Amino acid sequence: MDLEKIGKFIAESRKAKNITQQELAEKLGVSDRTIGNWENGRNMPDLSLFKPLCNELGITLNDLMSGEKVKEKEYQEKFEENIVSTIDYSTKRINKYNQVISLILIIFGLFVSISAIMIFPSESSWGSIYSVFGIIIFMIGIARILNTIKWSKRLLLIIVIFTFSIGILLFTDYLNVKFNQEAPMFRTTTKYIGNVIYYDTLFYDVYRCNFDTDNEYWVVEANSKKTDIDLINYCK
Numbered sequence: 001m002d003l004e005k006i007g008k009f010i011a012e013s014r015k016a017k018n019i020t021q022q023e024l025a026e027k028l029g030v031s032d033r034t035i036g037n038w039e040n041g042r043n044m045p046d047l048s049l050f051k052p053l054c055n056e057l058g059i060t061l062n063d064l065m066s067g068e069k070v071k072e073k074e075y076q077e078k079f080e081e082n083i084v085s086t087i088d089y090s091t092k093r094i095n096k097y098n099q100v101i102s103l104i105l106i107i108f109g110l111f112v113s114i115s116a117i118m119i120f121p122s123e124s125s126w127g128s129i130y131s132v133f134g135i136i137i138f139m140i141g142i143a144r145i146l147n148t149i150k151w152s153k154r155l156l157l158i159i160v161i162f163t164f165s166i167g168i169l170l171f172t173d174y175l176n177v178k179f180n181q182e183a184p185m186f187r188t189t190t191k192y193i194g195n196v197i198y199y200d201t202l203f204y205d206v207y208r209c210n211f212d213t214d215n216e217y218w219v220v221e222a223n224s225k226k227t228d229i230d231l232i233n234y235c236k
Contacts, residue, residue, distance in 0.1 A: 004041035005067035011039040013057040027056055047090065102144035109138030117172065122182040131185070135165050170203070174220075177206055181218045194232040209235030 014024055014035075021035040028035075028049055037043050045053055054064055062070045065085060112134030120127030139162050146154045169186065176182045183190075189200035195213075199206040200223075207219040226234065 002067055003044060006044065006064065007039045007041035009064070009067040010035075010053070010057065013059055014039075017057060019056070024056060028052055098144060098147075102141045105141030105144065106138055107141075109134045109136070109141060112137060113169065117169075117185070120185075122176065122185050128185045131169055132166075135162070135169065138165065174204070177218075178220055183208075191228075191231065193228050194235075196231050196235050198226075198231055207231075207234060 014021070021032040021039075025032040025035050030049070038045055050061055050064060054061055057064075060070070113131045114134075116127045116130035116134060120130065139158060142161055143154070143158055146157055149157070173185045177184045183197075184199050184201050184206055187199045187201050187206075189198070191198040191200075195210050197208040197211050199208070203223065205221055205223055205226075207221075208216065209219065210216045
Protein backbone atom coordinates (compact mmCIF):
# COMPACT_ATOMS: atom_id res chain seq x y z
CA MET A 1 0.00 0.00 0.00
CA ASP A 2 1.52 3.29 -1.20
CA LEU A 3 0.55 5.81 1.49
CA GLU A 4 2.20 8.73 -0.30
CA LYS A 5 0.33 8.02 -3.53
CA ILE A 6 -2.98 7.60 -1.70
CA GLY A 7 -2.36 10.83 0.22
CA LYS A 8 -1.75 12.81 -2.96
CA PHE A 9 -4.89 11.34 -4.48
CA ILE A 10 -6.96 12.36 -1.43
CA ALA A 11 -5.56 15.91 -1.71
CA GLU A 12 -6.27 16.09 -5.46
CA SER A 13 -9.80 14.74 -5.03
CA ARG A 14 -10.50 17.19 -2.21
CA LYS A 15 -9.25 20.14 -4.22
CA ALA A 16 -11.28 18.99 -7.23
CA LYS A 17 -14.37 19.23 -5.02
CA ASN A 18 -13.29 22.70 -3.80
CA ILE A 19 -13.27 21.48 -0.20
CA THR A 20 -10.73 22.77 2.34
CA GLN A 21 -9.01 20.48 4.83
CA GLN A 22 -11.00 22.14 7.62
CA GLU A 23 -14.32 21.54 5.85
CA LEU A 24 -13.50 17.91 5.12
CA ALA A 25 -12.36 17.41 8.70
CA GLU A 26 -15.63 18.80 10.06
CA LYS A 27 -17.69 16.53 7.81
CA LEU A 28 -15.74 13.43 8.90
CA GLY A 29 -15.51 14.40 12.56
CA VAL A 30 -11.71 14.58 12.68
CA SER A 31 -9.15 17.38 12.95
CA ASP A 32 -7.68 19.22 9.98
CA ARG A 33 -4.29 17.98 11.19
CA THR A 34 -5.53 14.44 10.65
CA ILE A 35 -6.48 15.30 7.08
CA GLY A 36 -3.02 16.78 6.59
CA ASN A 37 -1.41 13.58 7.84
CA TRP A 38 -3.44 11.55 5.35
CA GLU A 39 -2.52 13.81 2.46
CA ASN A 40 1.17 13.82 3.41
CA GLY A 41 1.22 10.02 3.45
CA ARG A 42 2.01 9.76 7.16
CA ASN A 43 -0.88 7.41 7.83
CA MET A 44 -4.19 6.15 6.49
CA PRO A 45 -7.75 6.90 7.59
CA ASP A 46 -9.37 4.41 9.95
CA LEU A 47 -11.33 1.72 8.14
CA SER A 48 -14.56 3.18 9.56
CA LEU A 49 -13.85 6.43 7.65
CA PHE A 50 -13.17 4.88 4.24
CA LYS A 51 -16.77 5.00 3.00
CA PRO A 52 -17.62 8.48 4.41
CA LEU A 53 -14.37 9.84 2.93
CA CYS A 54 -15.12 8.34 -0.47
CA ASN A 55 -18.66 9.75 -0.39
CA GLU A 56 -17.35 13.24 0.36
CA LEU A 57 -14.69 13.06 -2.37
CA GLY A 58 -16.91 11.34 -4.97
CA ILE A 59 -14.59 8.40 -5.43
CA THR A 60 -14.87 4.64 -4.92
CA LEU A 61 -13.14 2.54 -2.31
CA ASN A 62 -11.13 0.97 -5.11
CA ASP A 63 -10.00 4.42 -6.26
CA LEU A 64 -8.98 5.36 -2.70
CA MET A 65 -6.96 2.20 -2.09
CA SER A 66 -5.30 2.43 -5.51
CA GLY A 67 -4.45 6.10 -5.12
CA GLU A 68 -5.93 6.85 -8.54
CA LYS A 69 -9.06 6.57 -10.61
CA VAL A 70 -9.39 2.91 -11.58
CA LYS A 71 -10.36 2.10 -15.15
CA GLU A 72 -13.36 -0.16 -15.57
CA LYS A 73 -11.41 -2.98 -17.24
CA GLU A 74 -8.88 -2.99 -14.40
CA TYR A 75 -11.47 -2.72 -11.63
CA GLN A 76 -11.62 -6.37 -10.58
CA GLU A 77 -7.85 -6.84 -10.62
CA LYS A 78 -7.28 -3.66 -8.61
CA PHE A 79 -10.05 -4.61 -6.20
CA GLU A 80 -8.38 -7.92 -5.36
CA GLU A 81 -4.99 -6.27 -4.95
CA ASN A 82 -6.44 -3.63 -2.66
CA ILE A 83 -8.21 -6.20 -0.49
CA VAL A 84 -4.89 -7.95 0.12
CA SER A 85 -3.14 -4.62 0.76
CA THR A 86 -5.82 -3.52 3.21
CA ILE A 87 -5.63 -6.76 5.17
CA ASP A 88 -1.84 -6.52 5.28
CA TYR A 89 -1.94 -2.87 6.39
CA SER A 90 -4.56 -3.58 9.06
CA THR A 91 -2.56 -6.54 10.37
CA LYS A 92 0.57 -4.41 10.68
CA ARG A 93 -1.34 -1.68 12.52
CA ILE A 94 -2.86 -4.22 14.92
CA ASN A 95 0.56 -5.76 15.56
CA LYS A 96 2.07 -2.35 16.19
CA TYR A 97 -0.76 -1.48 18.57
CA ASN A 98 -0.31 -4.79 20.40
CA GLN A 99 3.43 -4.16 20.74
CA VAL A 100 2.79 -0.75 22.29
CA ILE A 101 0.29 -2.23 24.75
CA SER A 102 2.73 -5.04 25.59
CA LEU A 103 5.55 -2.58 26.21
CA ILE A 104 3.31 -0.51 28.49
CA LEU A 105 2.38 -3.63 30.49
CA ILE A 106 6.05 -4.63 30.84
CA ILE A 107 7.13 -1.17 32.02
CA PHE A 108 4.14 -0.80 34.34
CA GLY A 109 4.67 -4.26 35.83
CA LEU A 110 8.32 -3.55 36.57
CA PHE A 111 7.40 -0.17 38.03
CA VAL A 112 4.84 -1.77 40.37
CA SER A 113 7.30 -4.44 41.54
CA ILE A 114 10.16 -2.04 42.16
CA SER A 115 7.89 0.54 43.82
CA ALA A 116 6.40 -2.11 46.11
CA ILE A 117 9.84 -3.10 47.37
CA MET A 118 10.94 0.51 47.86
CA ILE A 119 7.73 1.96 49.35
CA PHE A 120 6.32 -0.70 51.66
CA PRO A 121 8.21 -1.54 54.87
CA SER A 122 9.58 -5.07 54.97
CA GLU A 123 7.33 -5.91 57.93
CA SER A 124 4.26 -5.33 55.75
CA SER A 125 2.97 -8.18 53.62
CA TRP A 126 1.64 -5.70 51.06
CA GLY A 127 5.08 -5.26 49.57
CA SER A 128 5.31 -8.92 48.57
CA ILE A 129 1.72 -8.94 47.29
CA TYR A 130 2.19 -5.91 45.07
CA SER A 131 5.62 -6.99 43.83
CA VAL A 132 4.24 -10.36 42.70
CA PHE A 133 1.25 -8.56 41.18
CA GLY A 134 3.71 -6.40 39.22
CA ILE A 135 5.54 -9.49 37.99
CA ILE A 136 2.24 -10.96 36.77
CA ILE A 137 1.51 -7.77 34.78
CA PHE A 138 5.08 -7.89 33.45
CA MET A 139 4.57 -11.50 32.34
CA ILE A 140 1.31 -10.65 30.56
CA GLY A 141 3.25 -8.08 28.53
CA ILE A 142 5.96 -10.64 27.76
CA ALA A 143 3.35 -13.23 26.72
CA ARG A 144 1.77 -10.73 24.31
CA ILE A 145 5.12 -10.00 22.69
CA LEU A 146 5.84 -13.72 22.28
CA ASN A 147 2.44 -14.50 20.73
CA THR A 148 3.98 -15.12 17.30
CA ILE A 149 6.17 -17.94 18.60
CA LYS A 150 4.99 -21.56 18.60
CA TRP A 151 2.91 -22.16 21.74
CA SER A 152 5.22 -24.83 23.22
CA LYS A 153 8.29 -22.60 22.94
CA ARG A 154 6.28 -19.61 24.14
CA LEU A 155 5.12 -21.51 27.23
CA LEU A 156 8.67 -22.60 27.99
CA LEU A 157 10.00 -19.04 27.65
CA ILE A 158 7.21 -17.67 29.83
CA ILE A 159 7.98 -20.22 32.56
CA VAL A 160 11.72 -19.47 32.38
CA ILE A 161 11.24 -15.67 32.47
CA PHE A 162 8.68 -15.91 35.28
CA THR A 163 10.95 -18.16 37.35
CA PHE A 164 13.90 -15.86 36.72
CA SER A 165 11.84 -12.78 37.71
CA ILE A 166 10.64 -14.37 40.94
CA GLY A 167 14.20 -15.50 41.62
CA ILE A 168 15.44 -11.92 41.31
CA LEU A 169 12.79 -10.75 43.78
CA LEU A 170 13.71 -13.48 46.28
CA PHE A 171 17.45 -12.86 45.90
CA THR A 172 16.97 -9.09 46.32
CA ASP A 173 14.93 -9.78 49.43
CA TYR A 174 17.68 -12.05 50.79
CA LEU A 175 20.35 -9.40 50.22
CA ASN A 176 18.17 -6.85 52.00
CA VAL A 177 17.84 -9.19 54.98
CA LYS A 178 21.51 -10.14 55.03
CA PHE A 179 23.09 -6.71 54.69
CA ASN A 180 20.40 -4.24 55.78
CA GLN A 181 18.93 -6.35 58.59
CA GLU A 182 15.37 -5.97 57.36
CA ALA A 183 12.59 -8.51 57.83
CA PRO A 184 12.20 -10.76 54.77
CA MET A 185 9.36 -9.53 52.61
CA PHE A 186 8.65 -12.98 51.18
CA ARG A 187 8.22 -14.88 54.43
CA THR A 188 5.76 -17.64 55.22
CA THR A 189 5.72 -17.32 59.03
CA THR A 190 6.50 -14.74 61.71
CA LYS A 191 6.75 -15.76 65.37
CA TYR A 192 7.34 -13.66 68.49
CA ILE A 193 8.78 -15.97 71.14
CA GLY A 194 10.59 -14.58 74.17
CA ASN A 195 13.26 -12.19 73.02
CA VAL A 196 13.27 -13.60 69.47
CA ILE A 197 11.37 -12.71 66.32
CA TYR A 198 11.52 -15.65 63.97
CA TYR A 199 10.92 -15.24 60.21
CA ASP A 200 10.52 -18.38 58.14
CA THR A 201 11.02 -18.24 54.36
CA LEU A 202 11.09 -20.97 51.74
CA PHE A 203 14.88 -21.14 51.62
CA TYR A 204 16.26 -19.76 54.89
CA ASP A 205 15.40 -18.76 58.46
CA VAL A 206 15.91 -15.35 60.03
CA TYR A 207 16.25 -14.73 63.79
CA ARG A 208 16.03 -11.25 65.24
CA CYS A 209 17.56 -11.75 68.66
CA ASN A 210 17.02 -9.39 71.60
CA PHE A 211 14.78 -7.24 69.41
CA ASP A 212 14.33 -3.58 70.34
CA THR A 213 17.26 -3.66 72.75
CA ASP A 214 20.84 -2.43 72.62
CA ASN A 215 21.98 -6.04 72.19
CA GLU A 216 19.82 -6.73 69.14
CA TYR A 217 21.42 -8.76 66.37
CA TRP A 218 20.27 -10.78 63.35
CA VAL A 219 21.05 -14.35 62.32
CA VAL A 220 20.37 -15.77 58.86
CA GLU A 221 20.82 -19.50 58.34
CA ALA A 222 19.53 -22.43 56.32
CA ASN A 223 16.09 -23.78 57.09
CA SER A 224 15.91 -25.80 60.30
CA LYS A 225 13.07 -27.27 62.32
CA LYS A 226 13.42 -25.51 65.66
CA THR A 227 10.75 -25.86 68.33
CA ASP A 228 9.42 -22.91 70.31
CA ILE A 229 11.64 -23.96 73.21
CA ASP A 230 14.65 -23.99 70.91
CA LEU A 231 13.77 -20.47 69.80
CA ILE A 232 13.49 -19.23 73.39
CA ASN A 233 16.98 -20.51 74.12
CA TYR A 234 18.42 -19.72 70.69
CA CYS A 235 19.66 -16.20 71.44
CA LYS A 236 20.94 -16.83 74.96
